Amino acid sequence: MHIAIAGNIGSGKTTLTKMLAAHYGWTPTFEPVDFNPYLADYYEDMERWSFNLQVYFLNKRFKDVLEIAKSDKVIIQDRTIYEDARIFAPNLHDMGLMSTRDFENYSDLFDLMMSLVGKPDLLIYLRSSIPNLIAQIQKRGREYEKSIRIDYLTGLNEKYENWIRDYDGNLLIVDADTVKFGNNPADFEQVTNMIDAQLFGLFPAR
Numbered sequence: 001m002h003i004a005i006a007g008n009i010g011s012g013k014t015t016l017t018k019m020l021a022a023h024y025g026w027t028p029t030f031e032p033v034d035f036n037p038y039l040a041d042y043y044e045d046m047e048r049w050s051f052n053l054q055v056y057f058l059n060k061r062f063k064d065v066l067e068i069a070k071s072d073k074v075i076i077q078d079r080t081i082y083e084d085a086r087i088f089a090p091n092l093h094d095m096g097l098m099s100t101r102d103f104e105n106y107s108d109l110f111d112l113m114m115s116l117v118g119k120p121d122l123l124i125y126l127r128s129s130i131p132n133l134i135a136q137i138q139k140r141g142r143e144y145e146k147s148i149r150i151d152y153l154t155g156l157n158e159k160y161e162n163w164i165r166d167y168d169g170n171l172l173i174v175d176a177d178t179v180k181f182g183n184n185p186a187d188f189e190q191v192t193n194m195i196d197a198q199l200f201g202l203f204p205a206r
Contacts, residue, residue, distance in 0.1 A: 007126030
């Protein structure tokens with residue numbers, strides 16, 4: 001089974017992935033951040049490195065999805081392949097940070113990949129406001145994230161909401177502004193109760 005967590009930068013995806021993996025005994029897969037050869041360059045010059053970064057993420061995520069499809073374990077994934085193509089690449093294109101030629105090439109590649117894989121069995125979306133995202137980004141203190149622009153985050157948030165509005169798979173939405181699962185056990189229990197209710201009858205939650 002494939003459980004995936006989606007959400008903007010700083011929404012708490014990695015934290016929740018780790019906590020749910022420990023709680024349910026699921027196997028986690030994480031977004032490639034610390035070993036990404038393009039990320040620091042990208043935040044310094046988005047227009048120059050946007051296509052390289054997005055192709056790197058797409059390639060890594062596609063490999064993950066293929067491995068998940070072959071696994072007999074319950075896998076919980078930190079960020080989905082859909083976010084690369086439906087959120088980040090279109091946002092870069094709209095901001096003039098990815099050329100139309102590169103965006104169309106990238107989109108064709110994504111469409112080909114998605115013809116070979118299915119949706120997650122459950123998608124958990126962490127909805128968050130811009131002030132909350134900024135606070136979380138500042139709190140974790142990653143050097144390469146200090147130059148992230150507010151208009152960039154805002155554009156991402158708008159595209160997340162548009163994507164989630166039209167998403168037709170099994171979906172659970174968590175308000176990350178008010179449900180502080182990372183440091184409040186009661187809030188984390190609220191999340192697991194929601195997941196148990198969503199998955200009841202589909203497959204054993206534990």
